[in-house]
Amino acid sequence: MKEKIREQSIQLFATKGFKETSIQDIVDALNVTKGTFYYYFTSKEQLLMDIHLQYIDDLLEKQENIIKNESMNCKDKLYNIVYMLIHDIEKEGLSAKVFFREMRNLNEDHLTLIVPKRDQFRINIQKLLDEGIEQNEIRSDLPTDIVTLSILGMTNWSYFWFDPQGRASDKDVSEVFIKVLLEGLAV
C-alpha cells in the first residue's frame, strides 16, 4: 500500500502540482481512508520527501554501479550515465518532474537530506571527468565543474521534451548527446 500511495501521489503531483493536491485527493483516487495514508506517512510533505529520496537514491546507486565497473573506460562510463538518465525518463519521468518542480516545497530539514545527494550525483560526474583527464581520454583545458553542468543540462532538460513513444528512442538520444559531448559538432 505504501508503494501504491507513493505512485498515485507522483501521478497527482506531476499533473496537478504538489500544493494543488490534497491528501483527500490521494486517498480518493486509491479508494482508501485518510487513516490508511497516515499509517504510512505523517504528512503530505513527508510523502514528498519520501518520493524525492527514493528518486535520488535510486539514481545514485545506478550511477555508482557504473562508475565502479572496472571493465569500462571513462568515456564508456559517461555514455552509460547519460543513457541511464535518458532511459530512466520512460520509467521515472513523472518522479523526475516532481523532483525538479516541487523541490522548493520541501522544508529546510528535508532539503538538508536531499541537496547533498543531488550534489553527490554532480560531483561523481566531475570526478569521472577528472579521472578521464588523468587517463588521457578527456581534454584537460576545460574546467570540469562547468563541463559537468553542461552535461547535466543536456540530460536534465530532456525530461521536459523527451517522449519515449516518439520518433527517437532513448538509445538514439543518448548516442547523439554523447557524440556531441565527446566529438563535438564542428567538421
Next chain:
Amino acid sequence: MKEKIREQSIQLFATKGFKETSIQDIVDALNVTKGTFYYYFTSKEQLLMDIHLQYIDDLLEKQENIIKNESMNCKDKLYNIVYMLIHDIEKEGLSAKVFFREMRNLNEDHLTLIVPKRDQFRINIQKLLDEGIEQNEIRSDLPTDIVTLSILGMTNWSYFWFDPQGRASDKDVSEVFIKVLLEGLAV
C-alpha cells in the same frame, strides 16, 4: 507604472510563486491601489502573459539580429546565441525563472500565443545548424533537431545554477559551452 508593475510582479512571482502571489501583494509592494493595477492589466493571468510575451519577444529579436548578421559564420552565430542566453541571466534571470516555472499557469488562449514563439527560437537554432552543415562547418551525421535540444538543455539549465556574481563570468561559461559543443571533450 506599467513597467513597474511588471518588474515588481516578476520579483514576487519568482520568489513566492505565481499562485501564491495576489494582486493585493503586488499593489501593496508598490504602494498603489488595485485600481492602478486594473488600469494596466485585466487580470493576474494577463499580467503573467504579458511578462512571458515580453521575455520571449526580446530573446527572439536578439536571436534574429545575430542570425541575419552576414559578417559571421555559423559557428560564430552559435557562440553569440549561447553567449546571449547566458549573459541574459544577469539581467533577465528572474523573468526566465518565471517563464520556465509558471508557463503551466497560462490558459489555452495565451499558450497558443507563447508556444509558437518558443518553438520559433528552437527552430531558428536548428536552421542555423542545417546551414552550418551546408557551409561544411558542422558535421552532417547527427540529427539537428536532437542536437538543438542538447544545446538548449545546456543553456536553459544554466538559469538554475549560473550565478553572475560567481567565480566564472558569463563569457567564461559561454566559452566552455561552445568548446564542448563544437570541439567535444575527447582527446
